[in-house]
Amino acid sequence: MRLTSFRTRILLLGILFASIIVAAVLITTYLVVADGMDDVAATETSRLAARAASEVRHAVTTSIMDARRSGLTGTQAIAAAEVAFANSIPERFGVAQGFLEGSFAFWDPALEEPQYVSAENSVVDDDAGRQRAVANAESVEAHLGGRPLVLNLFFAPDLGSYVVHVPFQRPNGHTWVLDVVYWPVRETEAIERIRPPMLALSALAILLTAFILRLTAKWLLRLVDELRIAADSIDAGLLDVRLPEASGNEIGDLARSLNALIERLRRRSDMQTRFVADASHELATPVAGIRGYIGILRSWGADDPEVRTEALDAIDRESRRMVRLTRQLLGLIRSEHELEYHSVRHDVNAVCREVVAGAESRHAEKDILFTGPPDTALTLLADPERVEEVITILVDNAAKYTQPGGSVTVSTIGRKGDVVITVSDTGPGISAEELPFIFERFYRSDRSRSAGSGGFGLGLAIAKQIVDSSGGLIDVASTPGEGTTFTVCLPKGRG
Ligand SMILES: Nc1ncnc2c1ncn2[C@@H]1O[C@H](COP(=O)(O)OP(=O)(O)OP(=O)(O)O)[C@@H](O)[C@H]1O
Ligand SMILES: [Mg+2]
Structure with missing residues (x-):
């Protein structure tokens, strides 16, 4: 596998593009789903917080009213209401209470530990949020922990927890904070369900692209290979070879142009061969004549002045002919190489x-x-x-x-x-x-x-x-x- 070869480059580029496109589509889809789940969790938490707030206020009111109804007044009534309220919390916010999917923690803002927790995971570390809720006397929402949404695609999803700090007044008038904590288990499961198919789809799309590209590259390169083999035989001097023109595509067009070029080269080469053959033949005739007359001169030239004159005249004529021919040939060659x-x-x-x-x-x-x-x-x-x-x-x-x-x-x-x-x-x-x-x-x-x-x-x-x-x-x-x-x-x- 050479990095410079078309095959490898087309393949790598194709995989790169496919990955980018697939990743973009999948990540977008995933983000839309994950964002939706995030919204669902937040809405669920608000709903939960509203119910919990009304529940806790109801508990406070009920315990005060019960104390008064039993004839108590003043601090005694308040103390009785406090006890009744504290006792009603496990009943109202306990795990057994299936009306709420969240978990709860009751905080005295003056203390570092919660006073009552409905489950272990209801203790969240957000003192600042609680202080703000008390100071503003209104609920404060917070999203704690979790991973950025994109990362949840590649790792087991972690959406963290959704918390609402609800401030309320106990029967004795002290402000406490009720933490409503929602762990988005169902939402996490939904994301977890779409994650594997998405990853599998991406892998499949990339593999499919690679496969198609491989086929295309193979087909393309087979055509190029055919051209190369034909070109190699031309290189070996076989100007009768023609490149395959069959395919009705750009490579076919290239083959047609090359064939036209080969044809021109062949005609030129034929012409050159014929030219050299003709020129040698034309030159050989006077040379043969001159040699003949030299033979005659040698044999009889010394004795017969008439033969000598005739032979010398003929040699002169033939050599002039050669001079004329070579001059014309030179003229031709000169004009072939762009006369000035x-x-x-x-x-x-x-x-x-x-x-x-x-x-x-x-x-x-x-x-x-x-x-x-x-x-x-x-x-x-x-x-x-x-x-x-x-x-x-x-x-x-x-x-x-x-x-x-x-x-x-x-x-x-x-x-x-x-x-x-x-x-x-x-x-x-x-x-x-x-x-x-x-x-x-x-x-x-x-x-x-x-x-x-x-x-x-x-x-x-x-x-x-x-x-x-x-x-x-x-x-x-x-x-x-x-x-x-x-x-x-x-x-x-x-x-
Ligand atoms: N005016 C003409 N009348 C009749 N035939 C001609 C005439 N001009 C050329 N030809 C014919 O064309 C041929 C080619 O002419 P070309 O001038 O190329 O060669 P050439 O006259 O035979 O030799 P060269 O010009 O090289 O001395 C001649 O051999 C002749 O048969
Ligand atoms: Mg002539």
């Missing part, structure tokens, strides 16, 4: 015209009609070098694949927030089946391969990468036999 763009405001028409002029001179022998954009300026905020690179790739392709006598046109147009550059040619066009692939690295149509046009199939991939990372779009439309149009749409940039 130095955006400046420039005239995109001028850039296009320069590219067209360059292509014209490079493809002079092909007799192609090149048309560039007009002399007017069209401003664009972008890196002019990158823009030039893209247009050069497109114009070179157009010139390369168009037959002699054809035409290549570069035009530009400024729209709302964009600049749109189109490069169209009257070449052989690209078939609909090939169109989706031409922007892929190393893709060359079979026709271009067999024509031996010497490319690597990287030009359009590079162009697309540059346009994409500039926030633009590149598209192509082609009709086989009629020509091809590439459209590049670049955001004009702010201002």
Whole structure:
């Protein structure tokens, strides 16, 4: 059981919350009941005190009247009444007298001990209360002993005793105090009866919560475990693994997002593998050519100057091809890792015209009609070098694949927030089946391969990468036999 694990934390937190809630509910219920019992005891005591007070006054009056009736007067009558009163106390307030549930003690305030007690537990230590009753000539209520109500939940309940000090005048005129003591036995029993079920209920509620939480945590963690196992196999390089998406909950959503991520990673990894394989293959071809011509040079180069020149020319051609390829590859890798763009405001028409002029001179022998954009300026905020690179790739392709006598046109147009550059040619066009692939690295149509046009199939991939990372779009439309149009749409940039 690790403290840092979700399982343990959820469990502990749950038990804590459950305990707090259960405890709050139970303690409140208990307090209401206990408080009610307290009230009942206090009311019972007052009732008892009222009856006892009337009883004691009645006893005093009766004994005085009896003495007078028997013909006594003065001090004799008082002495007789005193004796009669004292004698009547056990009878009226004795234990045998079932009319009262309390117990009683008669105190002479001048003495430290009570003069008559009906039961042992009727002697309470509350001199101050008694003195107050005498001084004010009225009953004083007191609640003595007992525990705070909350504690009674956890220990055997103890409500203490309820006392009323009732002052009264004896036949001889002295003021005495009658203590009416009530021990709330029935109320204590009532509390004692609800205490165990409450404690048991609390324990049960907490256990139940723990159990439910355990189940929930187990279910949740099983889902997480499934994800972890799947993630572990991905870690081991198995990108074909998919996480279980079945559950219609947040973990299912997480699995779906992760699956999408894995799919992207897999495609990327596939692309990378293919890229490395294609690049090695493209590099291996010129290297094999160079090695072949070196063999020829070694064998016949010394004797035959014609063979030597031919071999050296071929080695030169192949090595140039390698240089071109490595340069393009480097360009691709560079732009993959965020090319540095130095955006400046420039005239995109001028850039296009320069590219067209360059292509014209490079493809002079092909007799192609090149048309560039007009002399007017069209401003664009972008890196002019990158823009030039893209247009050069497109114009070179157009010139390369168009037959002699054809035409290549570069035009530009400024729209709302964009600049749109189109490069169209009257070449052989690209078939609909090939169109989706031409922007892929190393893709060359079979026709271009067999024509031996010497490319690597990287030009359009590079162009697309540059346009994409500039926030633009590149598209192509082609009709086989009629020509091809590439459209590049670049955001004009702010201002
Ligand atoms: N203007 C075009 N007309 C007809 N086909 C084209 C045109 N532009 C591109 N293609 C086709 O798209 C393929 C990919 O072009 P891309 O520029 O990427 O490679 P490439 O020209 O063959 O080689 P590289 O540009 O690396 O020297 C070409 O092989 C060709 O089949
Ligand atoms: Mg090309």
